[in-house]
Amino acid sequence: MxxxxxxxxxxxxxxxxxxxxxxxxxxxxxxxxxxxxxxxxxxxxxxxxxxxxxxxxxxxxxxxxxxxxxxxxxxxxxxxxxxxxxxxIYAVRAETLILLSGRDQWLLNEEDIDRYSHTLPKCNVRKLKDNGHFLFFEDGVDLVSIIKCTCFYRRGKSHDHLSDYIMPTRYELKQQLDDHKLLIDATSPVYLSTLDDGKMVRGLEGIPSEGPVLYVGYHMLLGLELGPMVIQFLKERNIHLRGLAHPMLFLNGKDALADTQMFDKYKIMGGVPVSNFNIFKLLRSKSHVLLYPGGVREALHNKGEEYKLFWPEQPEFVRVASRFGAKIIPFGVVGEDDICDLVLDAYDQRNIPILKDFMEETTKKAGNLRQGDETELGNQICYLPGLVPKIPGRFYFYFGKPIETAGREQQLKDKDKAQEFYLRVKSEVEQCIAYLKMKRESDPYRHLLPRVLYQASHGLSSEIPTFDL
Structure with missing residues (x-):
């Protein structure tokens, strides 16, 4: 022209x-x-x-x-x-990262990007759909965070989620707070913990300051409890929880099951692929480790399975915890049924051809990541449940009395003793859930309107009361 x-x-x-x-x-x-x-x-x-x-x-x-x-x-x-x-470009064999601005009106050509991503053998395309041509000048784009979340920062040949992890920056922490602020404000979570003498207190005073500590509990629908809990531990006790998550959350590039940006928050906050070896390394470094034995099976449960534990048969975490004398804290959490209704579960979606094909594909890929596990948990169905939101109720967290494993390593090497100890931890989690389900009925501020009125008269930063302990 x-x-x-x-x-x-x-x-x-x-x-x-x-x-x-x-x-x-x-x-x-x-x-x-x-x-x-x-x-x-x-x-x-x-x-x-x-x-x-x-x-x-x-x-x-x-x-x-x-x-x-x-x-x-x-x-x-x-x-x-x-x-x-x-x-x-055909000679390039190094790992590459392509940042694609979704609203770039000058240079956007997705066909070229798609061609390059297939030409380059180790290519990861990161699409920033809400950003334009001036990518690095725009608010909300942090190149350091992108490098961390795509596992491009590492000290060795391959990325290690433990040794290569960098604590979140002030900007990243603020982003996490902003992302979860609406959920936290809407649900006004109640945190209860247990002191060494067995006394229950409000707050996290009963949580040990020094590690290693293994938190074992129940996973609510879609893991809705995870963000508020991790943030509360940082705010109140300056304790950084390292959560163990399904390996599919850490895939990048062509192997990813969904848009990888959905799982950035887990990587930023220190999530680690679940495995016995990673539990071993975390406890050896005296970390505070968060474990959900029910995993995806609990987080993606079906109708009528609320607050039901789906734990594996093998008590592996008990033996690992005893080796390092870690304290095990059982905990329960309730409130998912207070904020949404599950209307479309895995059984319903199997009757819809398009959703059924997607479920089978994602379940197969997720199962390949846990080869060797032939149990129900090793073949978990991965799907996106259909939810209908409700007027927000309240979240309740109850952390039981820490269970000591120090000095019991030899005893817990016995299979029967380890199984008995494992069932005790599971029973404690179930008791925590049962206690919260019962006590929330007497909470005068369980529903949204009383909480709004209380904060209107006492200030937005005031702690909203709950049931009598």
Whole structure:
């Protein structure tokens, strides 16, 4: 187009679009463009873009800076660079990360990106659908976080979720708080813990400060309890929980079962693929470890299975915990039925052909990640449950009395003794759940309206009361 157009940038607007400086339409477009710059781009990026629009207001000056010949030369240079890159791309064997802006109106070509991702053998495409051309100038885009979440930061040949983990930055912590603020405010969680003498207290005073500590509990639907709990431990006790999660949450690139950005929060907050070896390494480093023996089976349960434990038969975590003298804290949590109803479970979705095919594919891939486990937990059905939200009730957490394993390593090597100890931990978790289900009935602030009225009269930062302990 430049080859056939007259010289001078102003003629581009006048000849092609019919815009002239001073026209009402041009003024309106300038106003809208500046409005976009203010709302979409913050910080230094917003200033740069606003300066750019200020310069563009004086088109004759811009035409002297970028005459037609200069623009043609720039385009030829770009074409040459593209040809050079395309001729060498097949030789690239290193891991690559492509950041794709979903709202880039200038350079977006998803067909090229798709071709490159298949040409490069170890390619991970990260699509930032809400971002535009000025990617690194826009609020909400942190390159360091992206590198961490895609496992590109590591000390060795392969990524290690323990040794390569970096604590979340202040910005990342704020992002987690913002992401969970609505859920926390809507459910006003109640946290109960147990002191060494057996006394129950509100808050996390009964949680040991020093590790190793293994928290073993019940996984609510979709793991809704996880975010508020991890944040509360950091805020109240400055304890960083390292959660053990299904390996499918840590896949990247072409092997991922879904958009990997959905699981960034687990990686940022220190999630680790569940395995006996990782439990061993975490407890050896005296960490506070969060374990859900029921795993995906509990988090993706069916109708009528609320608050039911689906634990494996083998008590492996008991033996590992006893080896390092870790304290085991059983805990229960209730409240999922207070905020949503499960209307479409795995059995329902099996009767819908499209959803059935998706379930089978994801379940097969997830099962491949846990080869060697032929139990029900090793063949967990992976699906997205259909939920109907309710007027928010309340979340309740109860952490039981710490169970000591120090000095019992030899005793728990016996299979029967280990099984007995394992069933004791499971029974404690069930008792915690039963206690909360019973006591929440007497909580005058279980429902949303009384909590809103209490905070309106006592201040938004006030702690809302609950049932008598």
């Amino acid at each position: 430049l080859n056939v157009l007259p010289y001078g940038v102003p003629t581009l607007l006048e000849e092609i679009f019919g815009f002239k400086q001073g026209d009402p339409l041009t003024a309106m477009l300038d106003a809208l463009t500046n409005e976009f710059a203010v709302h979409q781009i913050g910080g230094a990026g917003g200033g740069i873009l606003r300066d750019l629009f200020t310069v563009s207001a004086n088109l004759p000056t811009l035409s002297r800076i970028f005459p037609k010949d200069t623009l043609l030369w720039k385009l030829e240079l770009l074409k040459s660079a593209v040809s050079s890159a395309n001729s060498h």
